[in-house]
Amino acid sequence: xxxxxxxxxxxxxxxxxxxxxxxxxxxxxxxxxxxxxxxxxxxxxxxxxxxxxxxxxxxxxxxxxxxxxxxxxxxxxxxxxxxxxxxxxxxxxxxxxxxxxxxxxxxxxxxxxxxxxxxxxxxxxxxxxxxxxxxxxxxxxxxxxxxxxxxxxxxxxxxxxxxxxxxxxxxxxxxxxxxxxxxxxxxxxxxxxxxxxxxxxxxxxxxxxxxxxxxxxxxxxxxxxxxxxxxxxxxxxxxxxxxxxxxxxxxxxxxxxxxxxxxxxxxx
Numbered sequence: 174x175x176x177x178x179x180x181x182x183x184x185x186x187x188x189x190x191x192x193x194x195x196x197x198x199x200x201x202x203x204x205x206x207x208x209x210x211x212x213x214x215x216x217x218x219x220x221x222x223x224x225x226x227x228x229x230x231x232x233x234x235x236x237x238x239x240x241x242x243x244x245x246x247x248x249x250x251x252x253x254x255x256x257x258x259x260x261x262x263x264x265x266x267x268x269x270x271x272x273x274x275x276x277x278x279x280x281x282x283x284x285x286x287x288x289x290x291x292x293x294x295x296x297x298x299x300x301x302x303x304x305x306x307x308x309x310x311x312x313x314x315x316x317x318x319x320x321x322x323x324x325x326x327x328x329x330x331x332x333x334x335x336x337x338x339x340x341x342x343x344x345x346x347x348x349x350x351x352x353x354x355x356x357x358x359x360x361x362x363x364x365x366x367x368x369x370x371x372x373x374x375x376x377x378x379x380x381x382x383x384x385x386x387x388x389x390x391x392x393x394x395x396x397x398x399x400x401x402x403x404x405x406x407x408x409x410x411x412x413x414x415x416x417x418x419x420x421x422x423x424x425x426x427x428x429x430x431x432x433x434x435x436x437x438x439x440x441x
Contacts, residue, residue, distance in 0.1 A: 215391060216348050216418030217382040218362035223295060226405075227287040228253040228327040229359050231345040232261060232301070232315070232393065236280030240269045244280070248355040250344035250394035252327045252407060253286050256320035258439045259301075260329075261393030262412055262426070263313040266304045273313070275304050284317055287324045289359040291345070297321050305438045310372040310426040311412040313393075314438050327395060329407040329428045329435065334374055338366045340398055340408055346391030350416035353389035362386075364396065367422050372430055374409045375422040388417040396425055 221229070230251040236244045251261035263273045287296025299317040306313050334340075343361045347353030362385035368375035376396065378385035387394060394411040407428050414423035428435075 215342060215344050215346060215360040215362050215385065215394075216388050217378070217385045218342075218348070218360040219381060221289045221343060221359040221361050223289045223293065225289065226343045226359065226361065227296065227324045229286075229289075229343040229345075229395070230259050230261070231285040231288075231291060231355075231359075232259070232265065232282060233285070233355075234265075234277075234279035234282045237278055238269055247279075248345065248390045249392045250346060250390065250411065251284070251315070252343075252395035252397075252410075253321060253324060254314075254326050254329060254407065254435070255439045256322050256326065257317050259284050259286075259315045259317065260395070260407070260410060260428075260435075261313055261315060262410055263306050263311045264412070265393050266306070266313055266315075273306050275306050277301050277304060277315075282315075284315070286321055291357045296324070307426075307431050307434060309431060309434075312410050312426045312428070312431065314435065325404070327397060327407045328404055329432065330398065331429055331432050333429060334366050334369055334408050334427070336366050336369060338398065338408075339379060340364050340366065340376065340396040341405070342387060342391075342394050342396050342411065344387060344391035344394030344411065346388040346394065347417075348388060349418065350389060355390040364423070369427075372427055373412070374425045374427055376409075376425055377422055378418075378420055382418075384418040384420040386417045386419050387411045387414060387423055 232249040234247045249265040251259045282301040301315045303316040363380040364376040396409045397405040409425035
């Protein structure tokens with residue numbers, strides 16, 4: 174489940190997802206060192222070929238302060254929506270009290286863009302220098318220190334999603350919630366929209382399996398619609414859900430309801 178997986182703080186959905194934020198804190202308490210895990214991500218998903226979905230982003234946080242005065246590391250997923258801006262989950266940036274903040278919380282936060290295999294050299298690595306939190310849902314925008322001009326950003330939808338709509342997710346999370354580790358390989362799967370609320374979408378697994386789902390460190394991962402011959406369109410962002418893998422409803426944050434805020438935050 175791509176959910177609030179940040180590092181040291183519990184996630185709104187589940188400690189596992191937010192594990193990137195919470196498990197990172199619980200599992201790697203103190204030093205919070207996250208070791209590179211196996212090449213898995215998104216429970217029951219598939220690896221993404223190098224060169225595909227290049228707008229996908231791996232956020233790596235090194236040295237996040239903990240309540241006991243220590244440091245931990247964590248990670249989230251996201252998507253490039255502007256040469257200088259990445260969209261992700263708001264809970265990926267929280268202080269030691271679990272409060273979402275408009276600033277990088279780690280000593281260093283980097284964004285790897287356009288690299289399906291993190292052991293390779295494709296794409297770019299930029300530093301996150303600013304954070305903007307959505308006023309209405311679990312979404313944040315992060316600004317990069319260097320614009321990325323050779324990767325086409327992901328467009329975002331302006332219309333209301335529909336129940337039954339098929340969406341694709343890409344993320345660098347774990348493949349299960351037991352002792353999760355961030356993936357070194359970008360993975361993907363498909364889900365169906367199960368419910369539409371004011372600021373969220375509920376989604377359930379569709380392909381390759383009914384329990385294809387987001388996992389810890391997938392927080393902020395993009396859910397996007399695909400149409401033959403057209404560019405993909407961002408519909409929502411991973412927020413929280415049950416322990417993965419699962420065939421239940423995952424909670425994601427709608428993008429169409431905050432388009433005016435996005436345009437204002439990134440300057441048009």
